[in-house]
Amino acid sequence: MIEKVTARAFANIALVKYWGKQPGFNNVPATPSISLALESLKTITEVERIRSGKDSFFLNGSIVSKVIYRRLVEYLDFWRNNKLIDGKFIIRSHNNFPTGAGLASSSSGFAALTVALSAFSRRKISKHQLSRFARRGSGSAARSIVGGLSALPIGADPAARLLLSGDEVPWGMVVIEVEGRTKKIGSREGMELCRRYSPYYRQWITLANKDYRKMLSALRRLDFSRVGEVAEANALAMHACMFASRPALVYWSPATIEIINSVWQWRVDGLETYFTIDAGSNVVLLCKQEDLKEAIRRASRLKNVRSAIKSLPGGPAEIIELS
Ligand code: PMV
Numbered sequence: 001m002i003e004k005v006t007a008r009a010f011a012n013i014a015l016v017k018y019w020g021k022q023p024g025f026n027n028v029p030a031t032p033s034i035s036l037a038l039e040s041l042k043t044i045t046e047v048e049r050i051r052s053g054k055d056s057f058f059l060n061g062s063i064v065s066k067v068i069y070r071r072l073v074e075y076l077d078f079w080r081n082n083k084l085i086d087g088k089f090i091i092r093s094h095n096n097f098p099t100g101a102g103l104a105s106s107s108s109g110f111a112a113l114t115v116a117l118s119a120f121s122r123r124k125i126s127k128h129q130l131s132r133f134a135r136r137g138s139g140s141a142a143r144s145i146v147g148g149l150s151a152l153p154i155g156a157d158p159a160a161r162l163l164l165s166g167d168e169v170p171w172g173m174v175v176i177e178v179e180g181r182t183k184k185i186g187s188r189e190g191m192e193l194c195r196r197y198s199p200y201y202r203q204w205i206t207l208a209n210k211d212y213r214k215m216l217s218a219l220r221r222l223d224f225s226r227v228g229e230v231a232e233a234n235a236l237a238m239h240a241c242m243f244a245s246r247p248a249l250v251y252w253s254p255a256t257i258e259i260i261n262s263v264w265q266w267r268v269d270g271l272e273t274y275f276t277i278d279a280g281s282n283v284v285l286l287c288k289q290e291d292l293k294e295a296i297r298r299a300s301r302l303k304n305v306r307s308a309i310k311s312l313p314g315g316p317a318e319i320i321e322l323s
Pocket of ligand 1: 017033106138140141187
């Protein structure tokens with residue numbers, strides 16, 4: 001009988017954002033999304049089954065907060081209630097990047113946990129089903145199960161599907177971590193704020209569906225310029241929806257705006273790169289692989305930039321050790 005499993009997953013950054021949930025309890029996105037998994041943003045999760053005691057969780061060596069604990073127990077209960085697993089677990093998760101800083105740590109976190117839990121199940125679970133399960137923990141995690149460039153459609157109980165595997169994607173990203181992070185409101189809470197209080201929420205949902213179709217078509221042609229344009233506009237529209245919410249939801253810091261302006265200037269100067277921004281102040285650039293070095297050089301020189309990390313496309317979530 002398996003006692004301990006270690007799994008690895010890569011975080012992903014969306015080019016068309018998931019922002020908003022459908023009513024109900026199954027964590028079903030209200031917008032379809034498309035993302036790229038990044039090999040430089042990695043979570044390794046070790047899951048150990050215990051005979052007695054209660055579930056416990058450690059993130060980067062420390063006990064997790066009450067809020068995260070509840071969310072994780074809820075997720076394990078979902079597996080237990082569906083008779084997929086039984087028993088209690090000790091979960092130790094390590095991220096090699098900042099957690100909860102708008103860098104999609106929940107995507108790789110829940111994907112690694114999901115794949116690890118599947119090893120304890122007596123049932124054979126397809127990747128499609130695993131993606132659905134991961135989605136219950138975190139919408140973006142559904143896409144990290146698949147890795148590469150993947151799409152998560154809307155629907156009753158959606159799963160992500162692979163559009164292009166990591167090695168078929170000729171692009172990469174630069175993850176720019178900035179100084180002066182503003183107070184973090186988690187994506188769940190942020191989405192709910194927008195749904196309830198943003199006058200632009202409905203328009204955002206309509207627009208996100210259009211951007212999804214535009215992105216699929218641009219990706220089929222591997223049209224980098226079009227992909228970048230749609231990604232940038234989509235991220236700005238999502239943030240506009242947040243800004244307009246009453247109370248307003250503003251994740252940006254001055255450095256975020258400085259990078260946006262710089263990227264626009266770099267394009268004028270001939271470096272073709274596009275930005276996207278998740279629920280945080282950090283900025284992620286989409287680049288052709290041959291331009292990654294230059295983009296990092298320029299980003300590192302900007303004021304208030306803490307780090308600029310080169311990120312090539314990553315693969316699917318996988319089990320790396322069983323004992
Ligand atoms: O998966 P969640 O619940 O952390 O939400 C992800 C939200 C964004 O990162 C802003 C967008 C996305 O599609 O990843």
